[in-house]
Amino acid sequence: MLYKDKRTYPRIYGLGNRPLGLGLRARLALQKFNTKVWYQSLSLLAQDDLTFLNYGYATTDSGAATLRLEAVDEANRYPIQLYHRVASAVDLRGKDVLEVGSGRGGGAAFVKRYLHLRSMTGVDFCGKAVAFCRRCHAHDKLSFIRGDAENLPFPAEFFDAVVNLESCHCYTSVDRFLAQVARVLRRGGHLLFADVGPKPYIDTLREQIAQCGLSIEEEEDITPAVVRALEITSEQNRKGIQEQVPLGLRSSFRNFAGIRDTPVFAACGSGEWVYVRYVLKKP
Ligand SMILES: C[S@@+](CC[C@H](N)C(=O)[O-])C[C@H]1O[C@@H](n2cnc3c(N)ncnc32)[C@H](O)[C@@H]1O
Numbered sequence: 428m429l430y431k432d433k434r435t436y437p438r439i440y441g442l443g444n445r446p447l448g449l450g451l452r453a454r455l456a457l458q459k460f461n462t463k464v465w466y467q468s469l470s471l472l473a474q475d476d477l478t479f480l481n482y483g484y485a486t487t488d489s490g491a492a493t494l495r496l497e498a499v500d501e502a503n504r505y506p507i508q509l510y511h512r513v514a515s516a517v518d519l520r521g522k523d524v525l526e527v528g529s530g531r532g533g534g535a536a537f538v539k540r541y542l543h544l545r546s547m548t549g550v551d552f553c554g555k556a557v558a559f560c561r562r563c564h565a566h567d568k569l570s571f572i573r574g575d576a577e578n579l580p581f582p583a584e585f586f587d588a589v590v591n592l593e594s595c596h597c598y599t600s601v602d603r604f605l606a607q608v609a610r611v612l613r614r615g616g617h618l619l620f621a622d623v624g625p626k627p628y629i630d631t632l633r634e635q636i637a638q639c640g641l642s643i644e645e646e647e648d649i650t651p652a653v654v655r656a657l658e659i660t661s662e663q664n665r666k667g668i669q670e671q672v673p674l675g676l677r678s679s680f681r682n683f684a685g686i687r688d689t690p691v692f693a694a695c696g697s698g699e700w701v702y703v704r705y706v707l708k709k710p
Pocket of ligand 1: 551
Protein backbone atom coordinates (compact mmCIF):
# COMPACT_ATOMS: atom_id res chain seq x y z
CA MET A 428 0.00 0.00 0.00
CA LEU A 429 1.01 3.62 -0.45
CA TYR A 430 0.80 5.85 2.58
CA LYS A 431 1.71 9.52 2.56
CA ASP A 432 1.86 11.16 5.94
CA LYS A 433 1.49 14.89 5.37
CA ARG A 434 1.14 16.04 8.97
CA THR A 435 4.15 14.43 10.64
CA TYR A 436 6.68 14.09 7.82
CA PRO A 437 5.79 14.68 4.15
CA ARG A 438 7.06 11.19 3.22
CA ILE A 439 5.88 8.20 1.18
CA TYR A 440 5.75 5.10 3.37
CA GLY A 441 5.02 1.42 3.12
CA LEU A 442 5.42 0.50 -0.52
CA GLY A 443 5.77 -3.22 0.07
CA ASN A 444 6.43 -5.38 -2.97
CA ARG A 445 4.24 -3.56 -5.46
CA PRO A 446 5.79 -2.82 -8.87
CA LEU A 447 6.62 0.88 -9.16
CA GLY A 448 5.79 3.13 -12.09
CA LEU A 449 8.26 5.70 -13.36
CA GLY A 450 6.55 8.59 -11.55
CA LEU A 451 6.65 6.87 -8.17
CA ARG A 452 10.27 5.81 -8.67
CA ALA A 453 11.18 9.44 -9.42
CA ARG A 454 9.35 10.63 -6.29
CA LEU A 455 11.16 8.04 -4.18
CA ALA A 456 14.53 9.05 -5.66
CA LEU A 457 13.74 12.68 -4.85
CA GLN A 458 12.68 11.70 -1.33
CA LYS A 459 15.97 9.85 -0.82
CA PHE A 460 17.89 12.88 -2.07
CA ASN A 461 15.94 15.15 0.33
CA THR A 462 16.65 12.80 3.23
CA LYS A 463 20.36 12.98 2.48
CA VAL A 464 20.23 16.80 2.28
CA TRP A 465 18.38 16.87 5.62
CA TYR A 466 21.02 14.76 7.40
CA GLN A 467 23.89 16.65 5.73
CA SER A 468 22.35 19.95 6.93
CA LEU A 469 21.85 18.54 10.40
CA SER A 470 25.57 17.62 10.45
CA LEU A 471 26.49 21.18 9.49
CA LEU A 472 24.39 22.65 12.31
CA ALA A 473 25.06 20.12 15.08
CA GLN A 474 27.68 20.54 17.74
CA ASP A 475 30.05 17.74 18.67
CA ASP A 476 28.02 16.67 21.69
CA LEU A 477 25.12 15.53 19.45
CA THR A 478 26.03 11.88 18.89
CA PHE A 479 22.57 10.21 18.90
CA LEU A 480 19.59 10.82 16.62
CA ASN A 481 16.92 8.57 18.11
CA TYR A 482 13.87 9.05 20.34
CA GLY A 483 15.25 7.11 23.31
CA TYR A 484 13.85 4.42 25.61
CA ALA A 485 12.70 4.67 29.23
CA THR A 486 11.25 1.49 30.63
CA THR A 487 7.72 1.72 32.01
CA ASP A 488 8.48 -1.21 34.38
CA SER A 489 9.16 0.39 37.79
CA GLY A 490 10.96 -2.77 39.00
CA ALA A 491 13.50 -2.87 36.15
CA ALA A 492 17.19 -2.42 36.98
CA THR A 493 18.82 0.86 35.91
CA LEU A 494 21.41 0.46 33.17
CA ARG A 495 24.82 1.27 34.64
CA LEU A 496 26.66 3.87 32.59
CA GLU A 497 29.98 5.67 32.89
CA ALA A 498 29.53 9.31 33.98
CA VAL A 499 30.52 10.55 30.52
CA ASP A 500 27.52 8.67 28.99
CA GLU A 501 24.83 9.92 31.42
CA ALA A 502 23.88 12.89 29.19
CA ASN A 503 22.78 10.38 26.52
CA ARG A 504 21.11 7.90 28.86
CA TYR A 505 17.79 7.59 26.96
CA PRO A 506 19.11 7.13 23.40
CA ILE A 507 21.71 4.75 24.87
CA GLN A 508 18.96 2.76 26.61
CA LEU A 509 17.27 2.33 23.22
CA TYR A 510 20.49 0.92 21.75
CA HIS A 511 20.88 -1.32 24.79
CA ARG A 512 17.30 -2.64 24.49
CA VAL A 513 17.84 -3.43 20.80
CA ALA A 514 21.46 -4.66 20.70
CA SER A 515 21.70 -6.62 23.94
CA ALA A 516 18.94 -9.04 22.86
CA VAL A 517 21.68 -11.50 21.82
CA ASP A 518 25.20 -12.00 23.16
CA LEU A 519 27.50 -9.96 20.90
CA ARG A 520 30.69 -10.75 22.82
CA GLY A 521 33.56 -11.38 20.38
CA LYS A 522 31.34 -10.76 17.32
CA ASP A 523 31.80 -8.69 14.17
CA VAL A 524 28.87 -6.28 14.05
CA LEU A 525 27.61 -3.84 11.43
CA GLU A 526 25.35 -0.89 12.15
CA VAL A 527 23.39 0.34 9.12
CA GLY A 528 22.32 3.98 9.46
CA SER A 529 24.85 4.73 12.20
CA GLY A 530 24.20 8.49 12.12
CA ARG A 531 26.52 10.43 14.42
CA GLY A 532 28.02 7.23 15.78
CA GLY A 533 27.06 7.40 19.47
CA GLY A 534 25.21 4.08 19.23
CA ALA A 535 27.95 2.20 17.40
CA ALA A 536 30.51 3.50 19.93
CA PHE A 537 28.28 2.52 22.88
CA VAL A 538 27.66 -0.99 21.53
CA LYS A 539 31.38 -1.48 20.82
CA ARG A 540 32.47 -0.22 24.25
CA TYR A 541 29.85 -1.88 26.45
CA LEU A 542 28.96 -5.14 24.70
CA HIS A 543 32.53 -6.42 24.15
CA LEU A 544 32.41 -6.95 20.38
CA ARG A 545 35.39 -7.97 18.28
CA SER A 546 34.67 -5.22 15.77
CA MET A 547 32.01 -2.65 14.97
CA THR A 548 31.51 -1.03 11.58
CA GLY A 549 29.05 1.83 11.11
CA VAL A 550 27.70 2.60 7.66
CA ASP A 551 25.66 5.66 6.70
CA PHE A 552 24.87 7.38 3.41
CA CYS A 553 25.48 10.83 4.89
CA GLY A 554 29.13 11.67 4.18
CA LYS A 555 29.30 14.48 6.74
CA ALA A 556 28.02 12.16 9.49
CA VAL A 557 30.66 9.57 8.57
CA ALA A 558 33.40 12.24 8.65
CA PHE A 559 32.13 13.40 12.08
CA CYS A 560 32.18 9.81 13.42
CA ARG A 561 35.74 9.23 12.21
CA ARG A 562 36.84 12.41 14.00
CA CYS A 563 34.88 11.94 17.24
CA HIS A 564 34.73 8.20 17.94
CA ALA A 565 38.28 6.88 17.93
CA HIS A 566 38.21 3.37 19.39
CA ASP A 567 40.07 0.22 18.52
CA LYS A 568 38.17 -1.87 15.91
CA LEU A 569 35.46 0.77 15.48
CA SER A 570 35.22 2.15 11.94
CA PHE A 571 32.77 4.17 9.87
CA ILE A 572 32.12 3.86 6.14
CA ARG A 573 29.93 5.76 3.73
CA GLY A 574 27.42 3.47 2.04
CA ASP A 575 23.81 2.83 1.16
CA ALA A 576 21.60 0.50 3.20
CA GLU A 577 20.10 -0.77 -0.07
CA ASN A 578 23.50 -1.69 -1.57
CA LEU A 579 25.84 -2.50 1.32
CA PRO A 580 29.55 -2.26 0.41
CA PHE A 581 30.58 -5.57 2.01
CA PRO A 582 31.09 -9.16 0.80
CA ALA A 583 28.57 -11.91 1.59
CA GLU A 584 28.62 -13.49 5.08
CA PHE A 585 30.87 -10.80 6.55
CA PHE A 586 29.14 -10.03 9.89
CA ASP A 587 27.72 -11.93 12.87
CA ALA A 588 25.08 -9.28 13.54
CA VAL A 589 23.54 -6.19 12.00
CA VAL A 590 22.07 -3.39 14.12
CA ASN A 591 19.51 -1.07 12.50
CA LEU A 592 17.85 1.55 14.64
CA GLU A 593 15.38 4.26 13.57
CA SER A 594 16.76 4.39 10.02
CA CYS A 595 14.74 1.93 7.92
CA HIS A 596 11.78 4.30 7.37
CA CYS A 597 14.17 6.45 5.27
CA TYR A 598 14.86 3.71 2.71
CA THR A 599 13.41 3.61 -0.78
CA SER A 600 12.99 -0.18 -0.57
CA VAL A 601 12.79 -2.04 2.73
CA ASP A 602 12.85 -5.33 0.78
CA ARG A 603 16.19 -4.43 -0.80
CA PHE A 604 17.60 -3.49 2.61
CA LEU A 605 16.44 -6.79 4.18
CA ALA A 606 17.91 -8.76 1.26
CA GLN A 607 21.23 -6.94 1.76
CA VAL A 608 21.20 -7.78 5.47
CA ALA A 609 20.50 -11.44 4.70
CA ARG A 610 23.44 -11.40 2.27
CA VAL A 611 26.07 -9.87 4.61
CA LEU A 612 25.05 -11.94 7.67
CA ARG A 613 26.82 -15.19 8.46
CA ARG A 614 24.64 -18.26 9.06
CA GLY A 615 23.10 -18.03 12.54
CA GLY A 616 23.70 -14.25 12.54
CA HIS A 617 21.15 -11.75 13.82
CA LEU A 618 19.44 -8.57 12.67
CA LEU A 619 18.73 -6.41 15.73
CA PHE A 620 16.18 -3.97 14.45
CA ALA A 621 13.93 -1.14 15.59
CA ASP A 622 11.96 1.43 13.66
CA VAL A 623 9.10 3.87 14.01
CA GLY A 624 6.44 5.20 11.69
CA PRO A 625 2.75 5.48 10.90
CA LYS A 626 0.78 2.30 11.63
CA PRO A 627 0.20 1.46 7.93
CA TYR A 628 3.98 1.63 7.36
CA ILE A 629 4.59 -0.66 10.35
CA ASP A 630 1.90 -3.11 9.12
CA THR A 631 3.64 -3.34 5.73
CA LEU A 632 7.03 -3.63 7.46
CA ARG A 633 5.71 -6.61 9.46
CA GLU A 634 4.71 -8.35 6.20
CA GLN A 635 8.08 -7.60 4.62
CA ILE A 636 9.90 -8.96 7.66
CA ALA A 637 7.75 -12.11 7.67
CA GLN A 638 8.74 -12.77 4.03
CA CYS A 639 12.43 -11.80 4.06
CA GLY A 640 13.86 -15.26 4.78
CA LEU A 641 15.11 -14.40 8.29
CA SER A 642 13.31 -16.10 11.16
CA ILE A 643 11.59 -13.96 13.80
CA GLU A 644 12.96 -14.64 17.29
CA GLU A 645 11.44 -11.62 19.05
CA GLU A 646 8.87 -8.99 18.14
CA GLU A 647 7.88 -6.21 20.52
CA ASP A 648 5.92 -2.97 20.45
CA ILE A 649 8.10 -0.58 22.46
CA THR A 650 6.03 2.57 21.79
CA PRO A 651 5.14 3.25 25.49
CA ALA A 652 8.81 3.20 26.57
CA VAL A 653 9.80 5.46 23.66
CA VAL A 654 7.01 7.94 24.44
CA ARG A 655 8.12 7.97 28.08
CA ALA A 656 11.68 8.85 26.93
CA LEU A 657 10.34 11.61 24.65
CA GLU A 658 8.46 13.06 27.62
CA ILE A 659 11.60 13.03 29.78
CA THR A 660 13.97 14.49 27.14
CA SER A 661 11.62 17.05 25.54
CA GLU A 662 12.74 20.13 27.47
CA GLN A 663 16.46 19.37 27.11
CA ASN A 664 16.05 18.80 23.35
CA ARG A 665 13.92 21.93 22.94
CA LYS A 666 16.71 23.95 24.61
CA GLY A 667 19.38 22.36 22.35
CA ILE A 668 17.37 23.23 19.22
CA GLN A 669 16.81 26.78 20.48
CA GLU A 670 20.55 27.23 20.91
CA GLN A 671 21.84 25.50 17.78
CA VAL A 672 19.22 25.78 15.01
CA PRO A 673 18.34 28.93 13.01
CA LEU A 674 14.86 30.33 13.79
CA GLY A 675 13.25 29.33 10.46
CA LEU A 676 14.22 25.64 10.87
CA ARG A 677 13.38 25.20 14.56
CA SER A 678 9.83 23.96 14.10
CA SER A 679 10.95 21.21 11.64
CA PHE A 680 13.73 20.16 14.00
CA ARG A 681 11.35 20.07 17.00
CA ASN A 682 9.02 17.79 15.03
CA PHE A 683 11.96 15.63 13.83
CA ALA A 684 13.06 15.25 17.47
CA GLY A 685 9.52 14.30 18.58
CA ILE A 686 9.39 17.02 21.22
CA ARG A 687 6.21 17.43 23.28
CA ASP A 688 3.49 19.48 21.47
CA THR A 689 4.66 18.44 17.97
CA PRO A 690 2.66 16.27 15.51
CA VAL A 691 5.22 13.43 15.84
CA PHE A 692 4.93 13.39 19.64
CA ALA A 693 1.13 13.42 19.42
CA ALA A 694 1.16 10.61 16.81
CA CYS A 695 3.39 8.40 19.01
CA GLY A 696 1.23 9.07 22.07
CA SER A 697 -2.07 8.34 20.30
CA GLY A 698 -1.01 5.06 18.65
CA GLU A 699 -1.08 6.61 15.17
CA TRP A 700 2.66 5.94 15.06
CA VAL A 701 4.17 2.70 16.37
CA TYR A 702 7.74 1.87 17.43
CA VAL A 703 8.65 -1.79 16.93
CA ARG A 704 11.66 -3.89 17.87
CA TYR A 705 12.68 -7.20 16.26
CA VAL A 706 15.30 -9.89 16.66
CA LEU A 707 15.69 -11.82 13.38
CA LYS A 708 18.01 -14.75 12.69
CA LYS A 709 19.58 -16.00 9.46
CA PRO A 710 18.92 -19.78 9.37
C1 LIG B 1 17.16 9.01 12.70
S1 LIG B 1 18.83 8.75 12.20
C2 LIG B 1 19.31 7.47 13.33
C3 LIG B 1 20.81 7.39 13.49
C4 LIG B 1 21.30 6.40 14.54
N1 LIG B 1 20.83 5.06 14.25
C5 LIG B 1 20.86 6.83 15.93
O1 LIG B 1 19.95 6.19 16.48
O2 LIG B 1 21.43 7.77 16.46
C6 LIG B 1 18.69 7.86 10.63
C7 LIG B 1 20.03 7.65 9.96
O3 LIG B 1 19.83 6.80 8.81
C8 LIG B 1 20.69 7.27 7.78
N2 LIG B 1 20.18 6.79 6.48
C9 LIG B 1 19.01 7.12 5.88
N3 LIG B 1 18.89 6.50 4.69
C10 LIG B 1 20.01 5.75 4.54
C11 LIG B 1 20.46 4.87 3.53
N4 LIG B 1 19.73 4.63 2.42
N5 LIG B 1 21.65 4.25 3.70
C12 LIG B 1 22.39 4.48 4.81
N6 LIG B 1 22.01 5.31 5.81
C13 LIG B 1 20.83 5.94 5.69
C14 LIG B 1 20.65 8.78 7.93
O4 LIG B 1 21.74 9.42 7.28
C15 LIG B 1 20.68 8.93 9.45
O5 LIG B 1 22.00 9.01 9.92
